[in-house]
Amino acid sequence: MANVLIAPSVLSADFANLERDVKMINSSKADWFHIDIMDGVFVPNISFGFPVMQAINKHAAKPLDVHLMIVNPEKYIQTFKDSGAANISVHYEACTHLHRTIYQIKDVGCKAGIAINPHTPIHLLKDVIKDIDLVCMMSVNPGFGGQKFIEHTYQKVRDLKQLIQENNANVLIEIDGGVNEVTGPKLVQAGADVLVAGNYVFSAKDPVATIEQLKNI
Numbered sequence: 001m002a003n004v005l006i007a008p009s010v011l012s013a014d015f016a017n018l019e020r021d022v023k024m025i026n027s028s029k030a031d032w033f034h035i036d037i038m039d040g041v042f043v044p045n046i047s048f049g050f051p052v053m054q055a056i057n058k059h060a061a062k063p064l065d066v067h068l069m070i071v072n073p074e075k076y077i078q079t080f081k082d083s084g085a086a087n088i089s090v091h092y093e094a095c096t097h098l099h100r101t102i103y104q105i106k107d108v109g110c111k112a113g114i115a116i117n118p119h120t121p122i123h124l125l126k127d128v129i130k131d132i133d134l135v136c137m138m139s140v141n142p143g144f145g146g147q148k149f150i151e152h153t154y155q156k157v158r159d160l161k162q163l164i165q166e167n168n169a170n171v172l173i174e175i176d177g178g179v180n181e182v183t184g185p186k187l188v189q190a191g192a193d194v195l196v197a198g199n200y201v202f203s204a205k206d207p208v209a210t211i212e213q214l215k216n217i
């Protein structure tokens, strides 16, 4: 059995019952909390910011995997670390000095990830692949939960796996968007290490069992 890591996306939680939903994730087989930060500039939606993340962190018993869908992420790395981030992923498309930002993340003591939009080709990661811990591959256009999975992602996972192996790099492949009981197993077969799931988990009758089902892929 593959040891896939499961990261429920808090974006799909009930914000009026956030403590309850955080405790649900604590009690489940989930590995990380996936925290989506959206600024209304890089993506056409605004999610939540530091106070909400800090409130989640107060109750979370698992690492916070932070996905920054924001412009100028380098301005906020220390504050995200101080708000509880274990992993910080910045978008390739949002960083002019990507290599510098990766080391900024590492210097504050977090794992460094690069997130890529569906249109961004894998080969663009070649010169940083040995510097990072994680690639957060978007399998929907970022900005909203509950969107339809983009099928081209399977081939991108295989291409990324090959790039990682060719460079003898130590990088986790995380897939974000449209993960469910159909796409999840195919993604793991293609080489995914981490599955983010928002809508599929939080719209389920039994979210804990749904997380376990993904974990057992």
Ligand SMILES: O=C(CO)[C@H](O)[C@H](O)COP(=O)(O)O
Pocket (backbone or CB within 6 Å): 009, 011, 012, 034, 036, 067, 140, 141, 142, 143, 144, 145, 146, 147, 176, 177, 178, 179, 196, 197, 198, 199, 200
């Ligand atoms: O980054 C995101 C949106 O930009 C979300 O994490 C992603 O869409 C997961 O949601 P779902 O599983 O509902 O598709």
